[in-house]
Amino acid sequence: MSQPGVESAASLILQRGVELDNKRRYTEALICYQEGLQLLVDMIKGVTDVQKKKYLRAKVEGYMSRAEKLKAHVEEEKESGKYHEQINIENDSTGHDYQKVFGRFLDEHVTQVHVEDPYIRNFHQCQNFLRLCELLVKSCINLKKVSLLTSLDGNGKDQLQRLESIKDDLHSRHILLTIDISDTLHDRQIRLSNGWIIKIGRGLDYFKPPTGKFSLGFFDYNFRYCHETVVDIFHSKDVRLL
Structure with missing residues (x-):
């Protein structure tokens, strides 16, 4: 140049x-x-x-x-303990994959991550969680544990099979995934052991489906159109991880 x-x-x-x-x-x-x-x-x-x-x-x-x-x-x-940052993701906007929204907080100081999201249930929502795990493994070189708190989808058979597959794959990389179920969970947040807390109004599921299997956005979520949502980012020196 x-x-x-x-x-x-x-x-x-x-x-x-x-x-x-x-x-x-x-x-x-x-x-x-x-x-x-x-x-x-x-x-x-x-x-x-x-x-x-x-x-x-x-x-x-x-x-x-x-x-x-x-x-x-x-x-x-x-x-x-007063830090607060807010991102407004507009309806039908693009360029808001997980890396863009909160990837800058994922570093070598993150050893544990706790995810609370009641909608890690159906196929595409479990894929969202898998995509998050991929980003965590790539960005947090000292990651040891990921914990997920979500709700059950009916009898949960297919949902739990998908999550167990993710758990097995993370285990092969020496990362422990724990999965807990709550019938009353409503809040959505990601807590990192380096003190950052990311609260996404719609949780991980703020992307609209791609227009087709051969359209931009099918793989790269930066091309995905988004639902409107608000992301609030906080920092706490005493972040609690379950």
């Missing part, structure tokens, strides 16, 4: 960071700031024009200052 192309790409990413910053979606904004700044820093190394280099350095310093203040603010809110 040419230098003008790199600068344009960096500006777009940084502008997106500002938009997210203004919407109080701070953890997403930080990622944009980091990615945009890295592009600019790498670009500066190849710039020979003194004035251009001075301009780019000033730009980097400005965004870096905001990013550092934002990071400090997030850490302060986390320490005080």
Whole structure:
């Protein structure tokens, strides 16, 4: 990519960071700031024009200052137990797979994950849970345990067979999956052992079905149209995992 192309790409990413910053979606904004700044820093190394280099350095310093203040603010809110971030997923919008929505919180510090969702019952809902497990295994290199609390689908025969298959596969990767059933469960949340709590209004099942088996979105959920839902993200130093 040419230098003008790199600068344009960096500006777009940084502008997106500002938009997210203004919407109080701070953890997403930080990622944009980091990615945009890295592009600019790498670009500066190849710039020979003194004035251009001075301009780019000033730009980097400005965004870096905001990013550092934002990071400090997030850490302060986390320490005080007051951090809250909200994402509104609009009806028929795309680009909201699990990686995009909360993948940034999945890291080497996550050893346990607790999922509460009453609708991990029919075929596609169990597939949603499998997709989540795939993301957890890929992103959380020290993951040891996943616990699921859900409700029973009728006699639960097919549902439990699907979940047992996931359990066996995770076991082969030295990860324990526990499955518990509740008749009264309503709330939906994902609790991570690093303190992050993700509450999705519709649970994991916020995707609309693909239009066909050979349409975009059948495999890549970023192309899936979504139902309207709200995602609330919190942080607690004393997150409880069952």
